[in-house]
Amino acid sequence: MTRRFYVTTPIYYVNGAPHIGHAYTSVAADIVARFHRLSGAEVFFLTGTDEHGQKVEQAAAAAGLDRQAFADGFAADFRAMADAMRISYDDFIRTTEDRHKRCAQAVWDKVAESGAIYLDAYEGWYALRDESFYGEDEITTRPDGTRVAPTGAPVEWVREPSYFFRLSAFQDRLLALYEQHPDFMGPNGRYREITSFVKQGLRDLSISRTSFSWGIPVPGDPDHVMYVWFDALTNYLSALGYPDRDAPLMRFWPANLHLVGKDIARFHTVYWPAFLMAAGIELPKTVFSNGWWTIEGEKMSKSLGNVVDPRTLVDEFGLDAVRFFLIREVPFGGDSDLNRRALITRTNVELANDLGNLAQRTLSLVARNCGGTLPERGVLTEDDTHLLAQVSLLPDLMTGQIGRMALTEALEEVWKVIRACNAYIDRQAPWALRKTDTVRMEVVLRVLADALRGIATMLQPFMPDSMDAMLTQLGVQPDERAFEALGTPLPGGRSLPAPQGVFPRYVAPEAE
Structure with a gap:
């Protein structure tokens, strides 16, 4: 019987151009996919783009573009980056595709059928940059009075009607998952960090928004669109043909490896398995998060003007020299510096x-x-x-x-x-x-x-x-x-x- 292996990159958010960090994760996933193919496995390798959410809606408006046209441009650029880096993906999923919308709504229905979703009102801190909600204990105040999340993203106080996912009900099951399957997430530092976060107690998670419309409508209540992370995470299933359990590619589920940046490890190791548990869908086997890149010792940022497009490095040094350097320079999983x-x-x-x-x-x-x-x-x-x-x-x-x-x-x-x-x-x-x-x-x-x-x-x-x-x-x-x-x-x-x-x-x- 042929061994199967399903590996994914994160789907990249289309509010900015591809940079060296995106290429790093994609190259690493590509190495794993190619290695397993050469080992004789049947491999399915997925990458793509995450195109909904308030940030995209605002960025499109600022650019004077239709939201879909805005997403189309960036999705094409991410695909071009993947091709330039010789990423051997089998499919490129976009969350604005009909197949993805069908999947996300089907997963929502399954979770709702389990009793894990209820309607209430959200009131709390929200970081637009992270598209994430934070508890009061996670917020700090800078000397200038700005309230910020642990990631450094500014937060604002938000109140609006919202559907909630009963995340608090999954705390014990998640901790049991981590204890019984320590290889569910890596590297070790991330395992300790996530386990500690869950042990501190989980609050129910707001999973819909009414203050903007660029998203997948909640089944039966089109005034709400899905929280972008509920929508985005289901891409790993939509590319396989879910909710059609008999779709040929569903033979690859559960995923063997989700490869993600460390900034989105929590979404993949807390929210995603909890959503799947509620929906009665088998869990992925491993989520591994890589570190961040600095540029000549400085944090990469648009304001510093040091954001590096990997394609410019390829033009100067050659593709394989860049691929080699990205993986060779620092043990994979840690932070790296582009020098x-x-x-x-x-x-x-x-x-x-x-x-x-x-x-x-x-x-x-x-x-x-x-x-x-x-x-x-x-x-x-x-x-x-x-x-x-x-x-x-x-x-x-x-x-x-x-x-x-x-x-x-x-x-x-x-x-x-x-x-x-x-x-x-x-x-x-x-x-x-x-x-x-x-x-x-x-x-x-x-x-x-x-x-x-x-x-x-x-x-x-x-x-x-x-x-x-x-x-x-x-x-x-x-x-x-x-x-x-x-x-x-x-x-x-x-x-x-x-x-x-x-x-x-x-x-x-x-x-x-």
């Missing part, structure tokens, strides 16, 4: 020198000394078998790390092998063996080619275009690139294309 010097160093030292130069040296020696064909496998020494054993461990090691969302550690495992290969080629010196022992030279070059094949195969999820080029130069056919194919050696004598550099060194424009 040009660090990006240049990673590009030149680890990509151009460590890996690119290793491949170029090996393939150039094969081209010059082996007639441009892959050498046969020969008698191996202890040094040879030790290196190849390290390569053979990569699939199992990385499978465990990807499963824990230890993406940075998975990359480091590959780099340990790359460093071992560089030490091996220096020890064995095949350029010298050419004059003294050509048989041994060919064995050494074949060992290096096999090691590079393993390295490039395992790095495909991280740097798909570059590794495609490297595998092609190593003579690996398209049907020989899944992880399982590493167990079958390539036949000797296969003709290889002329070697070409895969990772150019970055040279600053002024130095050129």
Whole structure:
């Protein structure tokens, strides 16, 4: 039976342009999706845009645009960003689509049938920037008198009729979920934070608004539109065809992994499972939240003018260098800093020198000394078998790390092998063996080619275009690139294309 894997990004809010933080989460989800595909799983990978809510309504009005036209423009930009970053999504969901509206209303009906929704009036603190309600104990006052939420967003006192979700009734079930399934959320810091929040007591949640109209109407009461988070979270089901339980894609539910930014972890680990419990729908298996990006040590903000569009970085450094840096720089799950010097160093030292130069040296020696064909496998020494054993461990090691969302550690495992290969080629010196022992030279070059094949195969999820080029130069056919194919050696004598550099060194424009 084919293993299935369903991974999602958050759906990105369309009140602003895509930035490096959006790309970061999407690249991480893409790595997971590609890794599972190469492992033989049937994968469904979802991304998309969140297009309702008061913020969008106000932003559209400020821009002098129709609300749908405003959302259309930003949704197209987010899709373009995903395509530019080579995000291999299977579907791009938009919350203004009819299929999503049907799903959100069906989930509402299911929750209402359970008795978990009631009509009352909301009075309390609301942060427009977060589209979130906060309790009095969460509000602080700045020296200038501004009342703010824990996120720093200004809050205002709101009173309006509202439907409420009985969130307080789910406190014990949520705590039981966290205790019995500690892998439901990660990383560990977020697990402790969310568990502590729930233990402090949950208040019922306002889930409808009447003060604006840009949203999905509440079934049976069109004066109300759904709270944007009730609407948005159901996207993970609407893309699969819910409420049609027999829809072909519903076989992917429950989701294996929701990947989100840490600022929306609470919505995904408290509200979402509670909504699903009330609706009688199976819960996702894991919610993992990544950290935020600063820019040269400063918080990214429009007012500072330092918001980075990932596509400008790709234009300057190349796509795979940017994808690599995003995951390599800081252990995944923590906060990261976008520093040009660090990006240049990673590009030149680890990509151009460590890996690119290793491949170029090996393939150039094969081209010059082996007639441009892959050498046969020969008698191996202890040094040879030790290196190849390290390569053979990569699939199992990385499978465990990807499963824990230890993406940075998975990359480091590959780099340990790359460093071992560089030490091996220096020890064995095949350029010298050419004059003294050509048989041994060919064995050494074949060992290096096999090691590079393993390295490039395992790095495909991280740097798909570059590794495609490297595998092609190593003579690996398209049907020989899944992880399982590493167990079958390539036949000797296969003709290889002329070697070409895969990772150019970055040279600053002024130095050129």
